[in-house]
């Protein structure tokens with residue numbers, strides 16, 4: 080290779096595989112292979128010997144592959160009859176990449192992370208020179224990955240954003256606003272190449288820009304994970320991350336297939352992490368096997384650095400004994416305001432909806448389900464095996480309101496007013512209402528105790544002083560003793576949630 084700063088790519092090649100037993104190292108075999116190919120006027124490229132499989136592979140132009148196989152079959156007719164040579168065949172549609180790289184192991188692991196496993200690998204150690212043979216459907220992707228590694232070029236990370244509601248659309252805008260800065264500072268080129276909602280999916284292999292919503296509105300392709308996988312393969316996209324910003328039960332069923340097809344996963348959707356424990360463990364096993372990552376920091380506390388903190392404490396052996404707090408941003412807003420303002424409960428619930436703090440259907444929050452899910456997600460981070468059904472949940476909505484459709488429910492909100500007015504009035508002096516989650520019990524056992532309930536607390540207590548839509552998480556551990564580690568801040572809202580998702584994307588991208 081003349082120029083060291085070049086990745087040479089030879090397309091339209093075939094591997095001729097010559098397999099058998101006990102002939103490796105036998106004098107004359109290699110010579111006969113080359114002689115036969117030379118007589119047939121076939122030029123031979125990269126050569127490799129597989130001691131374990133007992134075979135020899137040579138590379139030829141694809142147009143010569145049939146001729147090469149036939150002339151070797153003829154040359155080794157006797158050995159084929161005796162069984163010494165078992166197979167002579169070709170693998171077509173391959174490309175050779177030749178380059179010089181000091182850190183070959185890093186390149187191999189980057190390729191593997193992108194589901195690229197070279198068919199032949201030829202290394203001249205002294206010169207750091209490497210030839211790789213890959214299928215042609217992966218040659219451009221391999222080239223991009225190798226280039227980013229050896230020339231320290233910005234590495235491109237391809238993002239598929241599923242769900243462009245409040246969090247998803249805010250995330251897209253945040254990524255587009257920061258992408259140039261990230262390219263300059265971190266050498267990571269974030270490209271949003273797919274955006275989907277429940278009906279359709281839009282693709283742009285060069286990356287969407289500020290007009291992304293217009294492109295999505297005219298897209299015609301039906302939303303499906305198959306088309307996303309097909310698109311990523313067709314354009315040989317490397318460093319893939321799929322971001323689930325939906326509330327969909329169905330979409331989480333695709334996680335395993337996406338991981339299988341080379342995608343890392345980021346999710347603000349809590350559904351997967353609250354699935355039955357067997358499913359929860361199955362996906363984690365697949366992720367481990369496939370060396371894929373799954374980050375979900377925004378599942379609890381939106382953008383607050385909570386899950387990471389709990390994971391690290393637990394991993395480092397710190398014995399977490401209790402977690403207590405206000406887990407819901409919307410219920411925080413509702414009770415922080417309702418407790419101190421002379422307003423009807425329903426008016427404040429409507430404010431929380433307008434501010435984008437509640438779930439799409441606010442009953443998910445008011446029923447206590449959302450807090451229960453968050454509590455369960457934290458419990459499972461501590462390796463507890465609780466299920467959603469183990470949680471004692473105090474719902475804030477009467478059963479009959481739970482049965483209405485969403486609009487009917489929203490029109491009936493004032494039916495809640497007198498009930499909550501009564502609760503507010505019956506508190507002790509200087510007390511306020513708070514909706515809390517608590518994980519307690521002996522957390523060294525298989526399961527912990529999980530409670531979700533409305534309580535009345537002194538207004539001057541730590542939880543009583545909460546403002547706005549802030550969440551608070553008090554993490555008690557053996558070493559922190561009676562003074563828990565406290566994490567507090569905005570617990571809901573599209574901007575903070577999207578920022579948290581963005582953080583997960585960057586964490587994955589930096590390790591790509």
Ligand SMILES: NC(=O)C1=CN([C@@H]2O[C@H](COP(=O)(O)OP(=O)(O)OC[C@H]3O[C@@H](n4cnc5c(N)ncnc54)[C@H](O)[C@@H]3O)[C@@H](O)[C@H]2O)C=CC1
Pocket residue numbers: 241242243244245246247275276277278302324325326327329330347348349377378381408435436437438439570571572573576
């Ligand atoms: N809003 C917030 O403050 C926070 C939200 N979250 C979570 O973020 C996720 C998104 O929340 P929002 O944006 O507020 O919800 P949203 O209801 O505004 O948006 C959800 C989007 O997902 C799309 N969608 C639904 N099913 C789909 C499917 N099968 N395939 C593709 N797209 C599908 C919908 O078309 C919609 O655009 C939820 O899981 C929520 O629990 C997490 C932390 C905070």
Ligand SMILES: N[C@@H](CC=O)C(=O)O
Pocket residue numbers: 378406407408409410436437438444449570571572
């Ligand atoms: N609705 C949730 C936000 C999303 O998880 C909350 O109020 O905390």
